[in-house]
Amino acid sequence: MASPQLNSLWIKMSTNQLMRKTSFLICVLFMLWYITSFFYYEQEKLSMAKNEGNINVIPPPVLSSNTTITTNNPLEVLNINYCGQPTCKFLFVYMFGEQETKANLHFRSFSQLAEKLNRVMILTNVGSSKIDICNKLPFDFYYNTNLLQKEFPNVTYKSEDDFIFWLKERDQIKKIMNKGDEVIPPLSVLHSNLRRYDITSNAVYRDVKPITSLNSCLSKFEPSMNLTDSSNSRVRYTIMDITKDDLRTEKSRDRFSKLLIDVLTIDEEILLVNSYVLDPLFPVIMPPLPYNDYILNEAQKIKDKLSSSYIGIHWRLEQSRAELLPECAQGLIETLNQVMKEKGIKNIYLATDYPLLSSHSQSDTFGDITNYHHDAMRMLNETFKINTWVSLEGLEQLRKDGKYDAEFLGAGIQGILDKLVCINSNYFISGPVGCSRILSTFTKAIAEERRNRIEKKDHSLLNIIDRWRIFNTSV
Template identity: 40%
Template sequence: EIHPLTEDEKINIKYCQEKTCKFLFPYSLVEQETRANIHIRLYTQLTRTLNRILVLPNVGNSKIRACSLYPFDFYYDLKAFQEDYPDIRFITQNEFFEWTKERKIQPIAQHSSMIQDGLNKSFSSKQSMTMRVNESDKFGSKRKKKTYREAMLKLVTNTLKIPSITGEYEAIMILDTSPAEIFPNIPKVIPYSPYIIEESKKILNKLMPYIAVHWRMERGQSELMPKCANELVKTLKKVQNQYGIKNVYLATDFPLNGGNPQSLTFHNISSFHKKAIEILGLDGRFINSSDYIKFDTWISMDAFSQIRNDPKYETEFKGAGIHGILDKIVCINAKYFLRSPKGCGRISSTFTKAISIERQKLKDQHDLINI
C-alpha cells in the first residue's frame, strides 16, 4: 500500500531529495581560515562514512562558523568544491535553516564536540560518551600518524552510528575546538571564490615579477621590530640587485588599515611595531628613503575596491578576513618569497606552510626562484 507523503516528507524531498534528511553540521571551527580550510574538508570523510549531507557554515573574519556574517561562497568556490567531492552532498547554512523553518515537526539534533584537553584528543556526544586518544599515540612516523587518524575516524563513525546515540536525530551538530586534525589528511585545499581569484590576478598582472614578504609580527620580540624592518630593507635590496626584481608585496598581520590585526591572536601592538611600519614607509613617511623600497600591500593595490567601503563588509576589512586569503595567493605566485627571520615574528605557521606547499607545485611551471 502506498501512503501519501506527509508535509515534512515533501519538505525533506525539496531540500534533500529524499523523504528523510540526515545532516552533519560542523557549525564552529576554532581555527583561522588556513587551518579551518583543512578541518572542514576533513569532515567530508565523516559525512561520507555516515551517509549524511554536509552543512557548509558561514564565513567571516578568517573563521568558518555559523555565527559569521557571510555565506560559505564568500570565501570558497562551491561549484569547484562539489566537483572535488562528487559523491558527497552539500547544503549551505542558509538552506539548512530554511529547512528547519519550513518543517511542521521541528527536527531533533544531536550535539557533539571535538575537544583538546591536555594531552588527549577527545570526541564527546550529548549523552556524555567520551572517546579519548592519547597524544603520544599521534607522534612518530607518518605511518603511525595515518593509522591513528584512520582509527579515530572509524571510532567516531561507529559511535555516531549507534542507534541510541544518533538513530532518530536528523542533524548532528559538531562544535570543533581542537586545533589539531584528528581525521586522515586531505591535501587539496578548498578552491577559493572566483571573486578572490580575480582580485589576485589584478595584483599579479600589475606586479609580475615581484618579491613577496610574509611578515607575521605576532610572535616576534617587539623591541626587535625596528631592527628587523631595517634588516628586511637590506635583504630586499640584495635580492633586488641579484635577480633584477623591482616590485615588492608585503603580507603582514599588522593592521595596515587601522583596524584589528590580521591574526586573531595578535593582541599587543607596541610602539616598536609601529616604528617598524614607519621604517618600511607604510605610513607614508618613507624613513628608509636612503635605500628606498616601495612596499605594495592589498590596500595600496586597491584590492576589493567594489566592496571594501560597503558598510555590509566593514567588519571583514577591519581585521582578519578575505584580504588574508588574497595575501596568501599573492605570496604563492611570487617570483621570490621571504618570511620572518628568527626573532622577528612567527617563523613557521600553517599559513606559511600552505604557501610553501603550493609554491613547490608551481616552482618549475612558473620558474620560481625559491620556495
C-alpha cells in the same frame, strides 16, 4: 428497508472513503503549497546571490524525470526533495575553532566524515577569517562551492539559509499533520564537542550532561530548533577528547577515523558539532578548499599591477620580540637588496598583520603594538616602495560597500588575498625567530602550495620560502 447492519457498513465505508479523499486532498494541497513556497524561496535566494555578486549557490537536489515519489507522507516528500531520501540527516559543524587557513583544512576533514556517514553537510557561514555560525556572510563569500562539489561529488551541501528553510518547512508540516492522528516527533539532535585534549593517552568518547552554556549564535535557528525545549528538540550530548598522537601520522589517523565513524554512526537527524581539533581527521588530506573566483581575479589583478614580477613577504609581527624589531627590519632590508640584485626583481609585496586600514592590527590575537613595530615599518617604507593589498586597491568594490566594513577592520577576506598573492610571487621570504611568528599555518600553506607548483614545473617561482636574517650590529 435496509437492515441496521447494512446501514452501519455503508456509513463505515463512506467514512473511510471520505477519510481517504480528505487525506489525498491534504496531500495535494500540501504539495501545491510546498512547491510554491519552495519556488519563491529559490527565487529570493537567487535574487540575493545576484545582489551579493559573485556568489555561487548550490541548489537543492532536483529530482530526475525518472524519480517517482511513492509516499503520501508530506514530511517524507519534503525530505526526498531536499535530501534525496525519506529521512534527512545532517552534519552541521557550527564552530571550527581556528582562523581560515586551519578552518579550511578542518572543513575538508568534516566533508570526508559527511561522506562516510552519508549525511548532508551544512555550509557554515564565514567572516573575520573564520568559519562559524556567528558570522553573517555565506560560505560562498570565501569559497567556490561548484569546485568544492567536484572535490566531494558524493556529499550534498546546503547553506545555513537552506537549513533554516528545511526547519521552517518541517514546522509547517508539523502544524498540519499534528491535527490528525499522525504526530511528528521533535527533532532528534546529537550535540558533540570534538576537542584536542592532550591530557588523555587515547581518544575518549563519552556522554555528558546537557550543556547549559551553549553558543548563543545557535539561537538563530530558534524556535524551529530549540535545544533547550524538549518538546521541540530531543538532544543528546557527547564529548570526544582527541590526543595529538591520534592524528600525528597517516596510520594513526586511519585508526582514529574508523573510531570516529563508528561512534558517530547514529540515528539522530542532526549531528551538531563544535570542533576544536588541530590536525586532519583522516589519513588522506584533501586539497585546500577552492576560493571564490572573484578573489582569484583580485590576486591576478595585483600580480598584473606588479608587472608579474615581485618578491612576496609574509611578516607576521605577532610573537616577535618588540625590542628586536629595528634589527629585524634592517636584516629584511639587506635581504631584499640582495635578492633584487641577484634575481632582477624590482617590486615588493608585503602581507602582514601590522595595521593597514586603522589603528588595529589585521589579526584578532595581536593587540600590543608598540613604537618598535611602528619604527620597523617606517624603516622598511623609507627604503623601498612597499606594496600591500590596500595600496594596490585590492577588493576595492567590496571595501566601498558599507556592509563589509567589519570584514576589513581585522582578520578577514584580505588574508585570503594576501595568501594568494604570496603564492604567486616570484620569490617568497618570511621572518626568522624573534622577528615574527614562526609556527604560522598561513606561511606553511603558502610554502606547501609553492612547493607543489615547483614540482609541477612552474618556472616563474624561483624558491619555495627563505627566511631573512637579523642584522648583526656587532659586525
